[in-house]
Amino acid sequence: MQKVMSLLDNFQVSAPLVNALIGIALFWLVKYLFNTIKRIRSLPPGPWGLPIVGYLPFLGDHVYLQFDQLSKKYGPVYCLKLGDFDVVFVCDWPHMKEAVSNDALLARPHAAFFPGAVDDRSFGEMSGNPWREHRRLSLHILRDVGLGTSTLETLVKEEIDQFLTTLVNDGESVDFKKKISHSIVNNISILLFGHKYDHDDPAAIAISAANEEIGSSLNFAGVMAFLPWLTTIVFKFKLFNLAKVLKCFQIVDSHIQDEIDKHQEKNSQEVVDYIDGYLAEMKRREKQTKVDDNFSIDILRRNAASFYGAGTETVASTMEWVMIYLVKYPEYQDKIRSEIADVIGFERRPDFVDRNRMPFTMAFIHEAHRIGSVVANNLLRRASSDTKIGNHNIPKDSLVIFNFWSINRDPKLWPNPNKFDPTRFLTEDGTKVVKPPYLIPFGAGKRNCPGESLANVELFLYIVCIIQKYRVKVKPGTEISTEASFGLSRRPSELPTLIFEKISNSD
Template identity: 30%
Template sequence: MIDLLGGAESSFGQLNALTITATLGVVTATLALWSIMRPKGFPPGPRGLPIVGSIFSMNDSPEVIFDKWSKKYGDIFGVKIGERWMVVLNGQALIKEAVIKQGVDFADRPDFYSMKIFTEGFKDIAFSPYSETWKLHRKLAHTALRHFATGKPLQDLISSVYPKIEKYLAEKEGKPVDPKLLLTLLMYNVLTQMCFGQSKELEDPTIVAWKDMNDDINEGVGLGLAADFFSWARYVPTSGPKMIKDTTDKLLGYLRSMVDESRKQYDPENINDFYSLLLKAQDDARKEGENVDKMTDTHIFQTISDIFGAGIQTTVETLYWALALLATYPEIQAKVKTEVNDVIGRNRLPTINDRGKLPYTEATLYEVMRYSSIAPTAVPRATTRDTKLGGYSIPKGTMVMMNTYSMHFDPQEWDQPDKFLPDHFLDTSGTVRDHPPSFLPFGAGRRGCLGEAVAKADLFLIFTWFMQNYTFSRVPGKESEDILKMIPQTAAGRLLRPYEVMIQKHDQ
């Protein structure tokens, strides 16, 4: 009897274990299938795998993958990457509909773990959520740019660095030069004066270290951290978050030294740089008892960090492409030089007022922006609320990518888009087409580039000065080497690998 009961109990236990196992299997399978079920009305797109979605399909730079998928699914498609649902917009019509006509709906940012580290808890402008705090700091930054980075003040600031550049290049005469360091030294000097009222030696060791660290983080992050797409990954001790934190500490550490020095010199009666203006706004907020929680030291630091870092990065990367392209296409470089010499000559510096008088030069710069598309998918956005676009439903919090690369290389909008042709920006009368419909290098709408006007002025003044005074050519013996190679598989943008050119000063 006991044996019979024991056998029954044993059989019952085995049956119970099988039932639990089967139930767990069903639950797991259900969760796996649920993980790839699209929200109702969501755009079509790659199905992906359970749990991980289409993350393994992201095996190339984003704009390359998105171009392939758009050909299959259309200009708007949805895809799951890890735990995140993402919508990708292609072509000018959809992108402009989202960023301009439905600007508020598409004005948020994804809460990437890597950016949370880098921005000390999303207290910057570029990656912080769409909020009253974000609006306040964007307005402050806009005021600072308007005060200190327009017209003659900007022109004088940039030209004050030219003698340092001339001395640097004179020492490099006859030797191959990597222009990336040269351009970073130039812009770092401009921005330290603009942001902090401080003048640095051109080759200050801090500048060189900052440039190397910035390059490391751009290349090292690749397509993002696992923790950006899987919430559980932030609790796993992997190398990615540690690398971001260590690099962030060092990068921001360089900036903090300048912030600390400027704070010691701060005089509310003498506001003559970006940081002083922000400190004055902070003082006023405390006196008035308004927005104090939005104007903490961390918020102020992160705002100046955005202005400083973006002010350098965008200009440097665009000019880096420009010099590589003109060394590759010497006939275009020659045409630019001829126009600059005919209009400006050699006896004065280029000025802001020369814009509009150098159509081929300006067209070449715009073509550099189009052809390089250094931010091909812009900074990722997110929806602030449930919305609709292109006939599809997009839930609140969905990550949204604006594939401006698809605009810049659209064969329906550009003749031979894969070729570097300044004529893309000239009409039949030789006038510059500075706003073609399928051209959006600085974004638009509520999250459009805050410093667009400054960046365009920087680029024009520096590029024209270089063309007025120097010739850029291939290194002898390496004329057949392709210097337009990009760093592969990176979310940081279409960044060129390091290259070298010869830089020869014109005879006086």
Template identity: 30%
Template sequence: MKMAALQYFTDYFNFKWTCVLIVMILALHYLTQRGKKTPPGPWTFPIFGSFPVIAVRMLRSGSLTQPHQFFASLSKVYGSMYSFSVFGQQIIILNDYASIKEAFHNQHLNDRPTTPFTMKVGGGPGVLMTSGDLWKQQRKFSLSALRSMGVGKSSFEDQISRETGVLITELSKKTGQVFDPRKLIVNAVSNVICSVVFGKQYSYDDPEFRKLLEIAERHIQLVGAGGAQAFVKVLQYLPTKTNRELIKNADRMEQFVQKHIDEHRSQFDPDDIRDYTDVYLEEIRLHKERGEVLHLKEDNVRGAVNNVFGAGVETTSTTLRWAFLYMITHPEIQKRIQDEIDSVIGRNRLPRLSDRNNLPFTMATISEIQRHASILFLGFPHSAARDTKLCGYDVSEGAMIISNLWAIHHDPDFWQDPETFNPDRFIDSDGNVQQHEEHLIPFSIGRRACLGENLAKMELFLFFSHLLHQFSFEKSDGQTYSLVGNVGLTYTPQTYQFKAVKRN
């Protein structure tokens, strides 16, 4: 009897203090949030935050594999800007252009939500992952370095055209065959970036290079939607197979880049600056020589080179893979582009950058590919450097900002029938291309916008127009083609095969 009474008292005592603890946590949460006008969002629980609500809603909606669509659907409930928390980390989702523009032009919302794990997985302390003065200096330097090498200028056109010529030769070997174009496209785009970063190019059958590209592609998949695996802190500390593989892949890519940097350092000649890596090493040398204070250090070289290489390859090659998938699923659009190119360019030469204004339907199709596919569908996360205001709401220091670019590119209030692939939406009544700059932002906006935007635009036009000038792309008999993509850091098409038929 005494034991039963003691057990009852113990259970009651534990229950009582558990209730007291819960009340204290709720009171503390209320006191810390009192007076703040936080963005609307789902109910937040102690410790877990909104995770239980978000998880249940995603499962019920069936959009677990398409989070961008789920986030867009929540905007109908909470508005275009809303927030939720996951294990203490505040996440703000922006679903319209106005809120993204205000956020990304706010100097206090330009940081990255980085941790040692994020920095490692993101390629090191380069332009992509750093914040504050280091980021500002690296970005300014990188823009200047890329311009000095002709990137974005017509003088760089011949370098891209040479690589399109190599790709045309490789595709010609497969004329009439059914094959997956992924590796050829990635190799071609990678070589353009390698010429900028390392001053060299690789053969398409180089085993080391092909292995590295496979690792890089896998890395993008593992990082998850919007970089969730790297940026959501609670996921970083889980001892999962995914995290172990991410670290291993990061090490492999780091070794590859470091090898090239070491080669550049050993052969460095200040009178013969060959590429981005040389420019970086020269910048550091000059500042040391002058005794000037410089945020750029030796460690930043690897991070910066890694960022330029990785980001430049993934986004452009993925866009081109989507481009040819749209062409084989919309042969009538492919035919219109080829007719336009033949009419303007003829069959005796390939298109040049100077031809873009005379190829409105071709340019409109590239814009529609970027809109419909929305490669960087959840942008790249920003972080609040300090407490600030956004759209009239309070944003706390450390909050993570996610821009749902897919929602903007599929907004039914602006785009008529947004799920339909229709390049004509970018053609005005006079037959000219409409930019729709406030509703088509594939490279994001603000000071954190893509560094390589000009290079990417050049590559997309030249690769796309040259290949359609030379080939017709057709479906493989018996294969089904889906326009629903795979979610990683970027939105990639499902694996497909086609036939490349040489045109006369």
């Protein structure tokens, strides 16, 4: 005991040193509190959260609904602490219109969207010059290989012809969700790989299923997006259904890598698809001895995967909402068929240009976009410098979320916003369709979806071709729900089994 006391005596600290340590601790505490208060006062208003996790524990599955409700209490621009980040929400059109055109709000978060699951970034996750170079190159390649041209429209119509045959089932129901997903995948495959797949091709089926699983499993407000330091724990214990999601990423990556390998083996100078164009750009840079880590096979694979996933998810989800409202309101189906009879007839395949003479059909599509709100929130943005939205300060490195759901259900913009009503997009005499600037299903500004033109062509042609050939029905007594599920996109939680009844020209 005496030896222990003797040892303790050796560690005795003088009173001045103790006072100094306490003073330093108090100094840092005061500094921390001062900086915290300064940070909070510099941000838009919002509720307090918990230490470390912030407001994350209070968010449910349908975060866009909570974001909308919070805006009613704290104003259209407010702030939440989500994990490590200050996140500013924009929930009305005047502020969003300003924000989407603000170059200081074009950056993405420093961390990847799915840290640990995907190491390399697609151009959609890049910021600054790397993003600009990749976006410019991607749009250039896609236009060269047919995006926005009559050639691609013809290929889409050929795919739709094949798709329509899969809907015939002797008056019995079909799995529309699976069939439309496989068909949309083919349109993307034409642009990316230069070919499409048979509808029963195992590779196409596998990649469609993998993309669907990724889309439904990765909720927008995922833990890893806002608490990157949790990545190690999540991967170690395979939390949050991680093993299944990782397998899906591997399926997609492996499939795309096989396509890249085939393109490299053919050793052709002809550019017929996106992979050809990207490989050609890499060779051009090598000849110029440009060493650039932003152009690589890994990034090509991520770009292709992003196009594949986003291009399928949004269009397929929108088509599911379209089917919901076609069977819920069969009178609208009849109105579209009437326009088809007047403008196209029942023998000729529709062309995209026919939309200019089919105002009700286009109004129906716009209303499906609005009420479906497939993209309820934008992908996370980051302020690359101190900036403002309206009178609100947005400090550098704050994250910014545009809540499109709030815009699409704003009663100031849309009378009776919860009602499905295509006529809201028509002039009073019903002869013209009017799309207001605040309907932005594919985003707006420099970060808008690069596949918007293809999606518009697909949606019009698929809808018109289906109604031209079939009456879409459900079994008598079927309850049609408009409830939604939410992952990377918002889609019907339960699509009723659909019956496609072939019509005669006299119907």
